[in-house]
Amino acid sequence: MTKPRICVTTGTRADYGLLYWLMHDLHDDPDFELQIAVSAMHLSPAFGETVRFIRADGFKIDAEIPCLDDDDSDAGMARAFGRAVDGFRGAFEQLEPDFLVILGDRFEALAAATAATFLHIPVGHIHGGEVTLGAMDDTFRHAITKMAHLHFTAAGQYADRVIQMGEAPERVFNIGAIGLDNFRRLSIxxxxxxxxxxxxxxxxxxxxxxxxxxxxxxxxxxxxxxxxxxxxxxxxxxxxxxxxxxxxxxxxxxxxxxxxxxxxxxxxxxxxxxxxxxxxxxxxxxxxxxxxxxxxxxxxxxxxxxxxxxxxxxxxxxxxxxxxxxxxxxxxxxxxxxxxxxxxxxxxxxKDSAPPYGRPGDATGSLLSVLRKIDFARLLQKPFYDLPDQALKE
CATH class of the missing domain: 3.40.50.2000 (Glycogen Phosphorylase B;)
Known part of the structure; x- marks a missing residue:
């Protein structure tokens, strides 16, 4: 039986840090084949060319999607988004992933989700349902939610918000903040x-x-x-x-x-x-x-x-x-x-407070336990979920 190909996308030093243990565990898991698609800031010398950290950690990079240039105006970033969509399109056509993992809310994350939508690739979205009104990422995040087929949220309130957006409750999993696993699993x-x-x-x-x-x-x-x-x-x-x-x-x-x-x-x-x-x-x-x-x-x-x-x-x-x-x-x-x-x-x-995103735990393990039970081929049949007290009347 062919192992499902799980493609993880990363565009910044920040989201790679959050995704590290998921990538690590997928790589070591005999039930999955890990693919890695790297884009945006990772490939830019102006932002530290942080793709080197991914390679230094021993990961094989399956696709590189450069999209940034020296123009970070609004129009310049719109052009970068267009390049990213086409770059991910080409990468996904070659890699043929069975499932795509996207974290967060940046433009390259939206680009990956857009390309996946056209190519009928199911998407798992991490950190959906959040609100950051001071950044355009807020719009990107909610757009990715509507393109995604599974949702892994960082807090109960965010899970409720994803459901409020029409996502079926059985596809929404509140696993906590995945980046907190680092404090438990890394030797800092x-x-x-x-x-x-x-x-x-x-x-x-x-x-x-x-x-x-x-x-x-x-x-x-x-x-x-x-x-x-x-x-x-x-x-x-x-x-x-x-x-x-x-x-x-x-x-x-x-x-x-x-x-x-x-x-x-x-x-x-x-x-x-x-x-x-x-x-x-x-x-x-x-x-x-x-x-x-x-x-x-x-x-x-x-x-x-x-x-x-x-x-x-x-x-x-x-x-x-x-x-x-x-x-x-x-x-x-x-x-x-x-x-x-x-x-x-x-x-x-x-010291004795309870942070809304919790303390270091095993969000990665929770996410993987969901993936082991999923029939990826059936995810594309995605209903719109109406809240019980707000369902449309015939």
């Missing part, structure tokens, strides 16, 4: 090892910062970033580890400003395109505070009791733990939020 470097690798004084405390464009915000992303950088001046004793912005519209402008900031503060600022999975998790686990607007500050940081200062509207609408402090993009407000987050009383208060 200790603090001294991390400090040594980043050339930071061992006794110095630090913050971890990632700031992406809020693509639905009319304000300039660089103008908003200036408020964040100005706030950092109020904490001169803290080192700052910064990972660069993603390829969303405005990302390159943010990264250019961060380069300048780094050049002016080399004594305490470390700026990298990507830390890699292990170092990023270590940097988060040992940080005094996580600053910025990345989803990792809302999902992974609370799972290890690290406070987060979430800046601006990008994550507006997402479930948030007690350890997350929201603030507007204004220097004084950011300073106040940082001061509160780093206070001993705040750290003590969040």
């Amino acid at each position: 470097p200790d603090r001294l090892e991390l400090m040594r690798e980043l050339e930071i004084e061992p006794e110095r405390e630090y913050m971890l910062m990632t700031y992406h464009p809020a693509t639905m915000d009319s304000a300039s992303p660089v103008a908003a970033l200036e408020q964040v950088l100005e706030a950092l001046q109020s904490f001169p004793d803290l080192a700052v580890i910064i990972t660069k912005a993603n390829s969303d519209p405005g990302g390159r402008k943010i990264n250019a400003r961060l380069e300048t900031f780094h050049s002016q503060h080399r004594d305490r600022v470390r700026l990298v395109a990507s830390l890699g999975q292990l170092r990023y998790l270590a940097a988060m686990k040992h940080a005094r505070v996580v600053l910025g607007n990345s989803s990792s500050g809302l999902i992974e940081a609370p799972a290890v009791d690290v406070p987060t200062v979430n800046v601006g509207p990008r994550q507006l609408g997402r479930l948030k733990a007690m350890s997350v402090i929201d603030t507007v993009e204004e220097t004084g407000a950011i300073v106040r939020a940082m001061t509160e987050a780093m206070s001993p009383s705040f750290r003590d208060a969040i």
Whole structure:
């Protein structure tokens, strides 16, 4: 009997970090054949060419779909989307996967789902049902949900929302946040090892910062970033580890400003395109505070009791733990939020909290147990599910 071919798509350092154990376990599972399709930021030197991390982890890459160029304007990203759709189309025609796994909400994820729809390939979507009103990814995520045939959500409320969108309950599985498996299964470097690798004084405390464009915000992303950088001046004793912005519209402008900031503060600022999975998790686990607007500050940081200062509207609408402090993009407000987050009383208060995405578990195992029971050929027959109290009347 032919083993089902499961194709996993990844376009960024972030989603690869979340998908690592799923890829690892699919590769080792005798019941499946793993295929890997890599696209977007992974293949771009401007964003660290992070495909090298996937290869270094021992994975065979079955398809590469380059789609980015130097234009990250709205129109430029629309053109990148078109290239990605055609690239995935070609890759899927060659690989002929029986099932496609897509995580999240980025444009290349939508492109993969679009190509799969035309080629009648069933899709499993991870992290559907979430809301991030400050980014166009919010629209992409819900579009992928309607193209998908199985859904693996990170919280019960998100599972309910996917069902609300017309997806049959028997196709929706609340497995928790899959990226949290990393804290249980990886050997994360200790603090001294991390400090040594980043050339930071061992006794110095630090913050971890990632700031992406809020693509639905009319304000300039660089103008908003200036408020964040100005706030950092109020904490001169803290080192700052910064990972660069993603390829969303405005990302390159943010990264250019961060380069300048780094050049002016080399004594305490470390700026990298990507830390890699292990170092990023270590940097988060040992940080005094996580600053910025990345989803990792809302999902992974609370799972290890690290406070987060979430800046601006990008994550507006997402479930948030007690350890997350929201603030507007204004220097004084950011300073106040940082001061509160780093206070001993705040750290003590969040230790016994229950993060909405849970603690490290076995989301990967839960997902695989679903795939073992699925007849992939029958997934394409997808009904629309009406909520019982809202069903259309004859």
